[in-house]
Amino acid sequence: MTSTTTVDHQRTDGSTLRLTFAEPDGALRGGLVVLHEGDGVTDGVLLLVKSLAGEGWLTVTPHIESGEQLTQRDLLDATDRTLEWLTDRGVEADLRGVVGFDLGGTAALVVASHRKFGAAVSVGGQAVAELPKLLEIAGRVTSPWLGMYGDAGDEAGEAQVEQLREAAASAKVATNVVRYPGANHRFDADPGAAEEAWQRTLDWFDAHLR
Template identity: 45%
Template sequence: MTQTRIETIALTDGSDMRVTVAEPEDTLRGGLVLLHDSSGVDERLNGLVAALAVEGWLTVAPHLTPSPGARQDAEQTTPEDHDGDSGVADAGQQVLGDVDAVSVWLVDKGVQADQIGLLGFGFGGVAAFTVAATRSVGAVVSVGAGGIIEPVTPGMAPLADLAAELSCPWLGIYGDQDSDVPVDQVEKLREAAAGAQVAIDVVSFAEEGHRFDEDQDAAAEAWQRTLNWFDAHLR
């Protein structure tokens, strides 16, 4: 069974960030950055890190600076995950810097930049979308990403404003019953993203809310769509 481990990455500001890592046992296909939601790095996320490694991806989940609305407990991301961070006024830029550091780490491990993908949930999905519009990566998947009309935090523009700037294939997965992300806003994002010059897909599940793991069938379909997206665009 594929195991996860925790490593430490040095950041440019002199602080350290913990990351959860899992490596494929066979051929390396590329690298994936897994960005958590407000639940932090928990058992569910660790399971996803391991599952993606089984599919052949060197997978790394940074223990991000707490996102807006984040909750913490003994088993989740803690302030010590960002050693030396005494509170960041601009959480958006901090998270983007964290993703940059992880991308460099993957390149140092032998992964080409165009073989790096991002998978983000909630606030992590917002960060992943922002990376897709402002950095050079291979492909991105966002699940339940809000901040479509109004920014979720300083340093991150509304996704609808960034959509035309998407520079890599992006897949958005949403639940129509998600009270945090109204259906009409998802449709506005779909329309805005249509102007991008890359492959775009927005998939909505009529009966699902913010969490897909509560419905096995929906979770299985969302998982397969995610794998297919990376299979198609990270080569």
């Protein structure tokens, strides 16, 4: 599996953002931004970055230090800087995607409603301080968006996912919300659901980043 590299990306204004990335061994298909979970760039995030690079994508995750106190401004600023880095590496706008899980899943939906990507994917997600509620933004996504959520095996969780599907259906771009009965928001309690979510992620990017 490909290795990761960490750099401090410097902008013309002198500010820097730490980025960790992995490059594909073969032909470059495009670029993916991975938005990490609340604990930062964990081993799980690094595995995701390397796995996506193994599928042909230049994959990069920004180190966003705000964690659970993440604001929309922090998130969009870090995303914009990461997109600058991808542009510098020759990745065109329609070949750029964003993906996140857990906290990053919520962040990916927020980004998909404020920035134009070729495709966006959220795996799980949760409410985060100062970020808009999911139902308020799902219908405003400007990038084709796939959301995959476990319902934790209860009626309340099931109803929330169905409400999110209805909200996303009003967007002017392609959306798909998939519910996994019994899976938790991190998908680590159901390996079968996790494997299927991974394949759906790859298929979504294959379909929209071209």
